[in-house]
């Protein structure tokens with residue numbers, strides 16, 4: 300592959316190979332001198348049209364640890380403000396001969412559109428409610444390191460599944476690796492048709508968490524909802540917020556995940572987010588490793604490597 304646009308289209312061996320490469324990247328990141336030269340001379344542009352803390356920072360750190368020249372496009376100060384389209388911006392950057400463009404955009408399909416036009420590799424860092432493939436890879440790596448496997452685990456993905464590209468990419472990846480996936484949330488926030496992907500849909504949080512090995516919480520994406528359909532925080536937390544009482548129904552040794560950013564007291568209680576079963580900090584560390592693996596894998600398909 301020249302691009303990473305989604306989990307869709309990746310085979311099980313390709314996913315496993317990326318996770319194995321990320322294990323090596325963890326070693327590099329834990330050394331005092333965290334540098335390799337695998338991407339020396341390469342230019343990586345991070346083009347983020349939507350807010351990001353984790354993804355943008357970790358793609359920048361990942362590229363720099365591999366020796367690439369990394370440029371963060373500051374979209375707020377770019378000519379997008381003067382009406383330039385995504386495609387014109389991308390073609391302008393393309394003329395500067397980058398090797399990799401990492402893109403986040405509010406429109407589903409934005410990364411695919413770019414990939415068809417530019418000469419370099421494109422990595423999808425989140426496109427609307429469609430896919431966020433590096434998030435699913437880092438979540439899988441975190442699960443594999445803590446549980447020793449993914450196959451056969453019960454993974455409950457809870458909350459605003461409807462608006463979540465994280466959920467979509469995770470469902471595709473976890474299904475490919477043989478996990479038993481549940482989508483847990485109010486019927487208004489779970490998309491139709493998930494059963495076709497082998498997902499069990501549960502509209503009650505207690506039943507959804509029951510016996511789960513992994514409880515993955517999602518942020519309530521108010522910015523993608525309209526007016527009257529936005530639930531109140533208090534009501535949402537009561538029914539679907541993960542607290543110690545609801546978590547007690549999960550399997551012994553169950554682990555809690557959240558892609559971030561978290562809304563404490565809305566979808567997750569601080570006692571759980573900061574508690575002994577939480578993998579949330581580790582997910583962030585794995586994010587750098589997975590992004591190093593992805594950049595390195597794409598570099599093998601760049602000319603002159």
Ligand code: CP
Nearest residue numbers: 351352353354558559
């Ligand atoms: N999980 C995630 O994508 O976080 P950011 O929006 O901060 O990048």
